[in-house]
Amino acid sequence: MSTILECKNLTKKFGGKNALEAVDLNISRGRIVGLLGPNGSGKTTLIKLCNELLTPTSGEILIGGYHPGIKTKKIVAYLPENTYLNDWMKVSEIINFFKDFYTDFNSEKAFDMLKRLNIDPQDKLKTMSKGTKEKVQLILVMSREAQLYLLDEPIGGVDPAARDYILDTIISNYNENATVILSTHLISDIERILEDIIFIKEGQIVLTKTVDEIRDEEGKSVDALFREVFKC
Template sequence: MADIITVASLKKSYGNHVVLDNINIKIPQGSVVGLLGPNGCGKTTLLKILAGLIKDYEGTVKINNDPIGVETKEIVAFLPDASYLPGWMKPTDAIEYFADFYKDFDKAKALEMVNGFNLNPKQKIKTMSKGQQEKLCLILVLCRKAKLYILDEPLGGLDPSSRAAVLDMIMNNYAKDSSVLISTHLINDVERIFDRVLMIKGGQLLVNSHVNELKKHGKSVQEVFLEVFPYVW
């Protein structure tokens, strides 16, 4: 199967601080991948590079065999770790915005989901709670039939009961022939959905394995994570 993500010899530094060092990743199409690691390990930097938000890096990064650019942005649905929609917008404005720019956006489904999650389509985003804003951002991303979904800490600001609901929302709504890359440090909640896990520490990729490989020894992803990062908890 062709690779949706190809990263070769990727290096990214901020001044003298190396954030990602010689990262090599190949992710086949149709995978659900967990990007795991403690805070500050370079997860968000890697996702921002894939989304086209960070440009001054060394190495090769390709999505669907294209270098990062307009073509890759057409097929990538990116969810940042916090709301990024302008406060003056209403959900209906945001939906119109996405419908205008993304050919793969399902407007009817988005309106249905906004109602389904009890969001007021006419409420200004700046007056919504943090949780409501995050739900809206997730709806906008999941209503695209993207080839690759990149979700940065989608469960970060949620209470445990909401996490399960949001995970179900992700798994029930992403286009099934697509790939999903989820960054998180809440492994317990999400390990059931992963096909593959990547573990990053200090800018280096320490684990890049299929979940079945990891579980061969009867361990959960969480247990493997604790072995790889014994001092982070």
């Protein structure tokens, strides 16, 4: 199986503090991976580094064989925690924006998902609730036919019904060569779709396993194992 994301001895310091410490990671194509850890464990830092929103202090990241840059941005679909939507466009306009900048963007898919979630493409982004904005962002990201999806807390702000639809969308929308990495601490909600898990704690990877391994070897759910590993 070929690798889509590789981290070699990746370290990121803020001031004198290590946010990530010597992280080695190898993620194959075609997997759904949960990046799990408590608040402040380095999940967002890792994802931002992959998107060139931060520069590593040392070590390196390779995505599809390239360091983060123009080439990787073309194949990575990123959902940040923040709402990045501006206040002057309509939904249909931001869809055109994505279509303009990403050649792998599928507008049909986007309009279809908007319809399913009852969002009017003519609505202004400005007037939307926070939850609706999150849905729009997720639709924009999942409408790309990317090779790597990096979703930072994708379900945090939406209601449980939409949560189910979104998770189904994630599973059904990506092709078998693409990898999805989700960061979250809401494990029980997403456990059913995960194939691999990465536990991260205080900037270090403490465990990487497939979900099947956890169930077979430990006889536990991911949620139960998480509670054990990160016991306060």
